[in-house]
Amino acid sequence: MPSSSFTTLALASALTYLYTYSSQASLSITNAVLLTCSIFLLLYLIWSLFLRPVYFSPLRNLPGPARKSWKHFFKIYNPNEVLEFVDTVPNNGIIRYLDILNSEMISITDPKLVAEMLGPRADHLNKRPKIKVIMESILGNGLVVAEGKDHKYQRKHLLPAFNHKVIKNLYPTFWSKATEMTSLMTEQIQSSSPKDLSMVVDFDDWAGRVSLDIIGLAGFGSAFHALSSPETDLNTAYRAAFLPNKNSRMFFILSLLTHPTLVYMLPIEHSKRLREGVNAVTRWIRGFIAKRQHDKPEKTEGSTFVHQDIISAAMEGGAFGVENLVDQSKTLLGAGHETSATAVTWGIYLLSQPRYAHIQNRLRQEVREYLPSPSSGIEVTEDMLEKLPYLDAVSKEILRVYAPVPLLGRIVHSPMEIGGVTFPKGTVLLVHMWAINKSKKLWGEDAHEFNPDRWLKDKVNGGATENGFLSFGAGTRSCIGRGFAIAENKALLAQLIGSFDIKPPHGETEDLDISWGITARIVGGLHMKTSVLEGW
Numbered sequence: 121m122p123s124s125s126f127t128t129l130a131l132a133s134a135l136t137y138l139y140t141y142s143s144q145a146s147l148s149i150t151n152a153v154l155l156t157c158s159i160f161l162l163l164y165l166i167w168s169l170f171l172r173p174v175y176f177s178p179l180r181n182l183p184g185p186a187r188k189s190w191k192h193f194f195k196i197y198n199p200n201e202v203l204e205f206v207d208t209v210p211n212n213g214i215i216r217y218l219d220i221l222n223s224e225m226i227s228i229t230d231p232k233l234v235a236e237m238l239g240p241r242a243d244h245l246n247k248r249p250k251i252k253v254i255m256e257s258i259l260g261n262g263l264v265v266a267e268g269k270d271h272k273y274q275r276k277h278l279l280p281a282f283n284h285k286v287i288k289n290l291y292p293t294f295w296s297k298a299t300e301m302t303s304l305m306t307e308q309i310q311s312s313s314p315k316d317l318s319m320v321v322d323f324d325d326w327a328g329r330v331s332l333d334i335i336g337l338a339g340f341g342s343a344f345h346a347l348s349s350p351e352t353d354l355n356t357a358y359r360a361a362f363l364p365n366k367n368s369r370m371f372f373i374l375s376l377l378t379h380p381t382l383v384y385m386l387p388i389e390h391s392k393r394l395r396e397g398v399n400a401v402t403r404w405i406r407g408f409i410a411k412r413q414h415d416k417p418e419k420t421e422g423s424t425f426v427h428q429d430i431i432s433a434a435m436e437g438g439a440f441g442v443e444n445l446v447d448q449s450k451t452l453l454g455a456g457h458e459t460s461a462t463a464v465t466w467g468i469y470l471l472s473q474p475r476y477a478h479i480q481n482r483l484r485q486e487v488r489e490y491l492p493s494p495s496s497g498i499e500v501t502e503d504m505l506e507k508l509p510y511l512d513a514v515s516k517e518i519l520r521v522y523a524p525v526p527l528l529g530r531i532v533h534s535p536m537e538i539g540g541v542t543f544p545k546g547t548v549l550l551v552h553m554w555a556i557n558k559s560k561k562l563w564g565e566d567a568h569e570f571n572p573d574r575w576l577k578d579k580v581n582g583g584a585t586e587n588g589f590l591s592f593g594a595g596t597r598s599c600i601g602r603g604f605a606i607a608e609n610k611a612l613l614a615q616l617i618g619s620f621d622i623k624p625p626h627g628e629t630e631d632l633d634i635s636w637g638i639t640a641r642i643v644g645g646l647h648m649k650t651s652v653l654e655g656w
């Protein structure tokens with residue numbers, strides 16, 4: 121029992137005793153226990169919700185935003201609001217604020233300190249328990265969730281499956297799936313409006329379908345058919361589990377306030393969807409692994425791996441048992457599809473805004489000049505796709521401005537020091553990529569603007585300090601799929617912008633409703649007027 125709980129229990133017992141003694145009430149044992157428990161709970165709540173965070177926390181003097189009213193007691197600060205703190209609260213890279221129910225949050229805002237936290241100090245940190253349970257229910261106990269020695273072991277044995285040779289071989293797969301998507305979209309537009317060849321399209325849906333198909337082929341060597349047959353179980357049940365709406369928000373908040381396992385079991389809409397999605401995907405994965413283990417083909421001469429997909433490469437080392445392979449597969453599917461789809465959706469959102477029409481046009485010009493038309497059937501390789509500097513710059517800038525994973529959280533499990541501050545056990549440390557990526561202190565006055573040119577001037581850091589671009593995390597747990605994600609993103613953007621003119625149906629897009637989960641997604645999808653362009 122933590123010492124604060126023990127002290128509170130002792131205080132509660134003393135108060136019960138005092139009450140019994142002073143009022144000369146004779147309490148039965150049951151009533152005395154009930155009274156002690158109630159006093160304990162009350163004292164505990166007063167201590168943890170009010171006294172500790174406001175008056176006694178050893179971190180209370182760190183810089184942070186002023187709390188203007190008690191309404192803030194029920195507020196969850198979103199990464200956009202933290203961006204405001206980063207730029208307006210004078211700080212040396214560490215900001216403290218009180219979130220919902222006065223929970224103390226420490227946001228590390230200096231990239232140098234982030235690198236220290238997620239690198240040399242990472243052994244003092246774990247993922248936050250409740251978020252970890254939510255992620256484990258979807259991704260299994262794979263690389264994203266594993267901690268300590270388990271994580272080191274898994275990472276070491278999965279790294280070869282993400283090496284450059286494997287990713288290089290996947291470029292044609294990314295391109296051919298992008299081709300399938302744009303030709304299906306073109307067919308749909310041609311049949312629904314044959315005259316002006318344009319219609320409103322939900323890019324969130326297409327991005328989700330294509331990224332599921334890509335992870336199917338590239339990750340598992342399997343065709344999921346989410347593009348051609350969207351009614352399949354994997355597409356409907358699994359993708360529905362990630363859909364942001366008011367039910368998923370309620371699920372997330374309830375999980376944080378109570379316990380995610382309990383909320384996962386409840387007969388509420390989002391829990392039901394999650395269970396169905398996870399069951400569908402687990403069934404498929406078990407069948408896939410059993411089949412792969414049954415028919416192991418011989419390695420062909422000159423090839424590094426028997427299969428050119430990631431999970432088969434991971435299986436070949438023999439480092440993982442069946443149950444762990446199931447978990448790694450769930451991780452690969454979830455971590456590799458939702459994030460990539462979100463990146464494409466944000467990309468189309470930015471490129472379609474009238475104020476950025478010149479960027480859309482310039483990108484189209486480069487794509488059409490250097491890449492073969494999708495209808496030519498020519499295979500696009502790494503060398504071809506990596507030859508386009510503006511595509512590279514646009515893709516990085518999209519990931520900077522709208523980082524698909526908006527923040528990372530850790531909890532300190534053994535006291536540690538960063539930037540001269542000692543953080544006791546139990547401190548919650550956050551890295552708001554959404555804020556650091558757009559901090560004016562790091563990126564200059566135009567930090568909030570979508571300006572791909574900054575990456576043409578500085579290909580590595582975009583003009584910011586080293587590690588200022590944090591969309592893929594940093595340190596020992598940085599994104600293992602970074603090379604995969606960037607290549608996929610470029611292939612999809614190139615084809616979409618090369619093939620279509622895209623703009624909001626009614627001028628500039630109105631205010632967005634963003635759902636802040638593991639990823640930051642647009643609620644209700646991204647509906648854009650899309651016109652087929654000839655001449656590529």
Ligand code: HEM
Pocket residue numbers: 263264265275451452455456457459460463523524525528529590591592593594596597598599600601602604605606
């Ligand atoms: C634009 C797309 C993507 C973004 C923005 C992204 C972002 C991230 C971030 C920020 C982390 C660090 C999480 C943490 O420190 O807690 C991470 C980890 C991870 N990502 Fe990605 N990711 C993307 C695509 C992918 C893809 C395509 C794959 C797989 C094919 C993938 C697999 C993983 C895995 C397995 C981890 C866990 C690494 C570890 O803990 O060692 N990601 N990703």
